Amino acid sequence: MFFRRYKFMHGFIGEFFGTMILTALGCGIGAGINLKNTYNRSQNWLFVSLGWGLAITFGVYVAGTLGSQGFINPAITLGSAIFGLFPWSNVLPYLAGEFLGAFVGAALVLIQYYPHFKASKNEAEGNSVGIFATAPAINSPIFNLLSEIIASFIFIFTLLNLGNFTQGLKPLIVGLIITVIGMALGGTTGFAVNPARDWGPRLAYTILPVPNKGKANWAYAWVPMVGPIIGGILAAALRVVLM
Incomplete structure (x- = not known):
């Protein structure tokens, strides 16, 4: 809106935010693999990041094919x-679908791995809420x-600049x-960047009969709820300002 009046600023604005995202992600990788006590230092972190990326890909394909955005x-x-980028009349059905879908997805994982949950007696053996939800x-x-605000902002701001991201290879x-x-x-x-992805599975872990389960760590759960929502609001606000 504001920047439409000043076309000479378009180059600056585009280059500024593009380079900001480039540098935040590139330097973030450097920080993650070098600093102590980050999840990145685990040899499995690339596996986790790539796996969640593919999970999002197929989730978006299915959602788009079935009629959602x-x-x-x-x-x-x-x-x-x-x-104003999405009608309020659709918000409640979308939210209900997102949280319930996450809960059911977590329940399917419990069924799939039930014998392994029984064999894993405690957190030291890998049986923890971390399978389902995030922790710092x-x-x-x-x-x-x-x-969570920064990661969610960069993710959602980038996403909102893709247009209809359910189409083709998007x-x-x-x-x-x-x-x-x-x-x-x-x-x-652990990059929740999605309240449903954290709260749905965390609730499933809490109320379903997971063998040998420990604490669900609800004391932390406000972070993956509030952080992504703030990041999403900031991203949408900036997208509208720059339109």
Whole structure:
């Protein structure tokens, strides 16, 4: 809106935000693999980041084919609605679908791996809420919140610049965005960037009969709820300002 009046600024604005995202993600990868106590230092982190990226890809394909806009993330739904990019009349059905879908997806994992949950007696053997939900690598609530805001903002702002991201190969691009977000910015909190992806599975872990389960860590759960929503709102606001 504002910047439409000043076309000579378009080059600056585009180059500024493009280079900001490039540098945040590139340097984020460097920080993640070098600094102590990040998830990135695990030899499995690339596997995790790539796996979640592919999961997002196929989720967007299915959602788009079945008639939605493929948000599959309440932070995108709410941020888009607040700034007029999405009708409020669709918000409640989208939110219900996102949270319930995440819950059922987690339940399917419990069924798939049930004998392995029984064989894994405790957290030391891998049986923890971390299979389903996120947790900070270093517990620092304010910085954990900021981590989720920053990662969610960069993810959703990039997403909103793709147009209709359910079409063609764009879902694959969405998955690649998630992969690089995980590699660059996910080593601090496990990159929820999606309240449904965290709360649905965390609730499933809490109320379903998971063998040998431990604590669901609801004391932390406000971070992956609030952080992505703030990041989504900021991303949608900036997208509207720059339109």
